[in-house]
Amino acid sequence: MAYVAIADRDHHLHDPDTFITKYIWSQDHKVIAIQYGVVAIGVGLIALALSLLMRLQIGFPDVFSFMTPYNYYQYVTTHGMIMVIYLLTALFLGGFGNYLIPLMCGARDMVFPYMNMLSFWVYLLSVIVLITSFFVPGGATGAGWTLYPPQAILDGTPGADWGIVLMLVSLAIFIVAFTMGGLNYVTTVLQARCRGMTLMRMPLSVWGIFVATILGLLAFPALFVAAIMMTLDRMIGTSFFMPALLALGETTDTTGGSPILFQHLFWFFGHPEVYIVALPAFGIVSDLLSTHARKNIFGYRMMIWAIVAIGALSFVVWAHHMYVSGMNPYFGFFFATTTLIIAVPTAIKVYNWVLTLWRGDIHLNLPMLWATGFIFTFIHGGLTGLFLGNVTVDLPLSDTYFVIGHFHMVMGVSPVMVLFGAIYHWFPKITGRMPNDVLGKIHFWMTFLGTYAIYLPMHYLGILGMPRRYYDYGQTDFIPDSALGVNQGITIAAIVVATAQLIFLINVALSLWKGKRADSNPWRATTLEWQTPDTPPKHGNWGPKLPEVHRWAYDYSVPGDEADFIPQNHPIKPGEESLRVAGASRK
């Protein structure tokens, strides 16, 4: 039973009337998206600053007296956790998921707007708890972002008193927030699409966000379980993860707990988490490439298959993070195999992106620059993943800078490339202003080349055997002096890249203040969000009547059509069928 009549009623159930209900306690998906985005980018800047402090220590040891080993480990931990969870997950799903799903599916809002609002405020709470951990006695935890017990909760590790508990509590709160948002994203995609918008007509951005959310809903419980059990181990002395051991010369009361159990739980969440970040990026970048190459996405159906296959496979590869953990060696064989299998759908996607560009009418504007940048960084990060996915190659490279180079390239830089591309792409729709092109291009080239200057040398350092997570390398024979020079270079590159992000902030501020006014569809794109009656879209998105979808999302450069794009809500033109057939046979 469809009640479109209710969806189309004039008095929407939660029409905002005051400043507070409009911009603060807002239930509008677009405002919530911006709230998510601003908080995620804000907390991401903190993580960026922390990474610079770490780099200063590694590049110039003994120069900065405020960098103690204690602080160093706190910064490493918080940097990693913020970037992966509080920035990337929140910005892709809470930010872009919220903004794009209703607009791209032709809905007025999320299905459960009140819960959507709560989702943001609970997320904000989790961020506040996380940041608070810096100001409690003992400071934030320094357990490394993987929080492995037993060391994470033993005295001697930074933040073993309060920091670790606040970190775990913050994660649990984040998961609650994610659940409330995630239920909305999945249900909205399944239940609130406008007339004509079949699942197989949805833009790939929505597909990526949709499948990533399902992954999150199934994988975050593992982190939740781990967080609860470790909190209990720390607070009341249970032995879920804590074995009988000797710490600081004394035996503990715990017996028989399994540290490897924590690793399994953590990575059962942790690996899908990679794809929770990557799948929205895959989806969004497909739309950016197609729009700005004025060509339909190559292999639309295969792209969806690949997203679904990657999502399913991501649950059976987790132990490739644990080859050196001492688990049963037969597991290594199994997980190396599944890891290599997941490369197949991923490679299909990469080929399809490149083939979308092939003979396209490529407009090298800001979103396109970032999108092509992503193809480079993702291929490089992905190829080093093949090294680490094989047990025998992974063993010597494990816990070296090679791993740092690999995962920053594949799940740090690559999704960030897409994020910036997406921000520049949808900036005109979100704000009604065009971003500044020159500043954006400076931002791109400094970031793109700069990240290579940071992460390529790290692979070399890793092959030299330079271990990760060390505060100071001291007198080590196997690391040549030249490594210090490389490290200094990396630190300088990191400072340059961080500076480039200031250019981005200036660009946003400047464009908001006096950027060129954007019309409703500046990129001449086909998807529904560009067809709204107002830019930025008003509450309810579509004016009096919901849109109606007549075609898929990629009708670019249709043979015989004078414009090089046909929006999804444009009805079939007379004779269009025969033109398509003629165009197809011409090829």
Place this chain on the structure above:
Amino acid sequence: MMTGLAIGLVLGVTVWWVLIQRLKDKPWERQGVIEGSQDGLTSSAPKVGLWVFMAMVASLFLIFNGAYLMRMGFGHGELVGWVPLDEPGILWLNTFVLVAASGAMQTATGAARKGDLGALRTWFTAGGVLSVVFLAGQLLAWQQLAATGRYGVSDPAYSFFILLTAIHGLHLVGGLVVLGRTAAQVWRGLDTENVVAAGTIRQTVRLCTTYWHFLLLVWLGLFTQLSIT
């Protein structure tokens, strides 16, 4: 482990088959509004939302289950200090109460469908009261276990027992919040003037019932596992 893999395989093949049915469309060949396709916000959205939520909760308990088995040491319990727990007998009574609660909810759904307001009030409230009795029974079980004085906090079987029953109980409490709000509406009456609101109440009653059956299922699985290990 092997059973888990087999279940995973069967699930995977099923999902795969369903997806094949959905994903074989060639959207670039078909133009125009597709008849029979969805048309704006559907009334079954809350139901779908609930099912997605239950999938997540199922994932939570399955993962707890995996952690439980790993902590048991897969039959090498003596190496990791696993001593099977002596579960209090009251759990059987609690199980019976929860089954009764589920039954009451089912009857309430039937009454709501027929528009029998009196029966709806009675059975819906009974479902809530029985659930509270179940929770009280679980607390009693905790107390009885603690009173034996045999279990320390670092005893894994004991701490898992408390943790799992607590998590299950919390999910029931969450359900009771929704149930309480709906019960208040039911007692105010299924206003025949406001058809939409009455429909919403009926739907919420139905969804509560689904959730109660789900939590009963989770409890039965949990109880079985706790009893045999």
